[in-house]
Amino acid sequence: MRGMENDSPAFAASQESLGVLLGLVRTEIVRAMEAELAAAGVELRFTQFLILKRLARLGPMSASELARAVELDGGAMTRQLDHLEGRGYLRRCPHEQDRRALRIELTDQGNALWQQLTDCNERVLGAAQRSLGEAERRRLHDYLTRVLHALRDKD
């Protein structure tokens, strides 16, 4: 049942799409997640959601660690932190060992928010992967990881 949609470029179709396909899937996940957040009455962009998630899961860290964790530019991170701090979800504390750095930590409000959000997260990812079995999910993750490494360690 695999050879669907082949006018002529059955081979081209698989090659051609990868970059595009990834974009489509990601866009759709982002959209779904933001819809889910909005439905829960939370006004958050996907990126902001990711930042909170990282903080909630890994605990306080510096802004640049956080930026690397979500693959965001340093400048962009500063602005997101402004925004999230302004809304009371996190705070910038001085780093103990390094006076250049910050220690970003969730406030109580931020932690409370994350309690709500954790469901959204699972619902969306569950919905996205609902047509994949457990083994397939693992394979998908594995393939993507390998592609990523292939692109990064370009020997």
Next chain:
Amino acid sequence: MRGMENDSPAFAASQESLGVLLGLVRTEIVRAMEAELAAAGVELRFTQFLILKRLARLGPMSASELARAVELDGGAMTRQLDHLEGRGYLRRCPHEQDRRALRIELTDQGNALWQQLTDCNERVLGAAQRSLGEAERRRLHDYLTRVLHALRDKD
């Protein structure tokens, strides 16, 4: 050192990354492709590359068909067309049946450019998937397609 939050080991790990992972892989592909283009002396963004590709592969079509094909907003498409037309790669012709619409077609220069680009395309996609076997590539594509459908037809 805290215990790496394995609430549900493999489960959480694979769940958590999907959205992010897709973004990472896509970003890397885009970066690689633009680097490849630049190395070939062609000053093109990924999106512009996609537009030319679609036109080269599928022939002339209207601007909105093109926009749908690359999943781009109509407004953004207008500006990309401005840019590509200004550089002589394509032209806007009046549509024969529909006076609202345009018929976007590659110029000779645009076609010539695509000849160069087709290699870049294959090189990058080949590099990205170099660690995947043929069957795995098909599966990856299949999984992504299924995830996409699961997200779109959310019954």
Next chain:
DNA sequence: CGCAGATAGTTGTCAAGGCAACTGTCTCGC
């Protein structure tokens, strides 16, 4: 016919993120 609604393309506005410049701090080699 004539009007309502959909669609094609354009334009203005906005938010997000990348990049570069800059300051302040750290680190390492001398």
Next chain:
DNA sequence: GCGAGACAGTTGCCTTGACAACTATCTGCG
């Protein structure tokens, strides 16, 4: 100790793409 270079965070500038408003055209229904 000190100077060079690396790194943290901030800010300004720019590009991109989404969204909304607008005009022009098409389609379908009475």
